[in-house]
Amino acid sequence: MEIRVERLTEDNFNSHSLDNFIRHQVVTECLRNVDGNWILLPISFVEEWSLDKCREEASAIANNLYGDMIDYGAFEETDLIGYITVGTERLGTKGQYVQLVSFQVSEPFRGMGVGRRLFEKAAGAAKGRGAKKLYISAHSSKESQAAYKALGCVHAEEIIPWIADEEPFDVQMEYVL
Template sequence: MSTITYQKLCKNHLHDEVLDKFNRYQKVSRCWRKQNDEWVLIDHPYIEDWDLEKKRNIVSELVNCVNNNGVVYGAIIDNTLIGFSCISADFFGKNNEYLELLMMQVSTEYRNKGIGKQLFKLIADSARQLGAKKIYISASAHSSEESQAFYRAVGSVDAVEINQVIARNEPFDCQMEYVL
């Protein structure tokens, strides 16, 4: 594998085609769901696969994050973006101590190589520098078993304080936090 470069991305990096080669494919078999106030794994097979339109929408969201003083980090091999993480700069919570992890993705063929962990570390360092005490994570992919395993492996736990707006928008996602 070629050398991976990690860098903070600015608007110049986030041109429309930056994700054209990104492979957001995930075959999910099981997801976490809350039943009787407990999280249980259920069979819920589906495939997550971004088309070009979805990739362009994601680029727009990343640009919007940067425009609003958020932080985006990228993992790059041979001038190709193979992973990214994005955190908002909008504080929330009763003590105004949370920042939201908006996105965290690694191209399928590069998963399980430590790239996601490094991107998470970089975004956590940025959140700390911005003054956050916690990162809020609405664990994505409808709380797939794999996504949950990743966030738990990096030290995330169930959120102490639930952001009701986020939870309503993502009703199947596990609401988690990472203490900085």
């Protein structure tokens, strides 16, 4: 199985590119900040994207391919099996961050290095924009947190309020470039 990672363009991405994408995650534990300490709590739910949700996400990406975001996709032949989006706006009190806006790997391809390859592309793009760090509003599930930590992400030194407010249960993280 050969997987290639490349910049998303209108030639390789459209509003149906996520039709076969499997965004499924069974969550049993999530990190929560309790009295200033991060602890795992038994919180169970299933995240699963419908075809409509996949097309909504794909349309949002397709509409912004040449806008203020940088998008990369991982492909197995013509199937998109993962994607990552990095903003270009500088954030933080010192302009040290750019935001990792979205990062997904289709369930059958997790644990195969696809996410790491996408993340490395995103980090390179952010560094190329002069950022010192990626800012990540990361899912709080035990599995997502383990994946981000394996990539070298840590809790953010500075919280960007408007991002944190959008997903109050996310863990605000950063990655030093």
